[in-house]
Amino acid sequence: MRPLRTTLLTAAAAGLAVTALAQVPAAAAPAPAPAPAPAPPKFLSAGQLPASLTPWTAGPVRQGVPAEASVCTAGIAPAAGTRHRDFRTELDTGARQTITVAATTDRAKALAAELRSALETCLDRLKEQDPGLEGEAFYQGRVAIEEGAHVYSIDTSYPEVGSTDIGLYSVGRDGTAVTVVEWGQLGELDGAPLEGFKKTTRTAVAKLY
Template identity: 75%
Template structure:
């Protein structure tokens, strides 16, 4: 599988797998009151077909999240995958750090990882082309920051667009990722920024 497909396709595949075992996976009841809240399916930008939410899972996702892999710790982390009937997927990952200072440091590392993601993907796959952009801050709680990674293989005409954001509320850091076929012009950037604001405000 080519790397550019991994940014989006891994989200879609992971979401489908998660939904298939929803009935078998539930978050521990005792931890639920203290755990950060996740987005619901209807809070993602509108798609041609409805979003479906998978279960909240403990730890890091097994697949996907290529731009932040190796940065987010498994401890204190939970994630939730989302999908539509079309080739679109999304994920939210929440991490509760031991201290607010460590949460702030994690946010900085995640932002650096997003900013350098395209360069790292190109190193892994020299045939990859693309554009990475920072789309500014969302003013919510301690702030959230939005990025896009637009990738393509000119020789076969494939294009993928991924939107990312990282935000923080106290000790909790949340990362949103959204991906589909196409380019930035066809992505719901305005809606994604709104979803980012909702996600951070909803954490606690």
């Protein structure tokens, strides 16, 4: 028969062991891996521009707003979150795509609205700056893709020198991404690939995400 003192000491030791185990913190669960950053929106390729008499060449995708900004939308898109890509042909035809990723959907909506307003008022502002300039501007309709895209044309001329230029523009949005596509060449609206530009606009918005 075990002596009472031995029994009490054994019980006390067991209690201390249980207490010590209780004080050992449980191993911390591994922190969840951070979610991968979303892939940046994709740009148009040269082959997705409206058909031209000579092939399109695509420049590199560059960070920030273009150093030579559009006369219609300069100063609207922030440099942060913006990238752009220029395109050209061997003739007097050029194009550009700009993509801005806003912090929130509401900011993207506001940016798209401001860009549209700038295009709608562009010709009037250009005429104020240059009284010798003449032209016509038209809203060419909505393209049904994602949150929608809107197409504009601005036809300008200098009668004194006989030069004419036509520009096609679009603003589209998918979630937090807003894209502007610009196309321009010497000539008039009758010679511009309006339907091809609308197809390009559709592709540009569809490629964002």
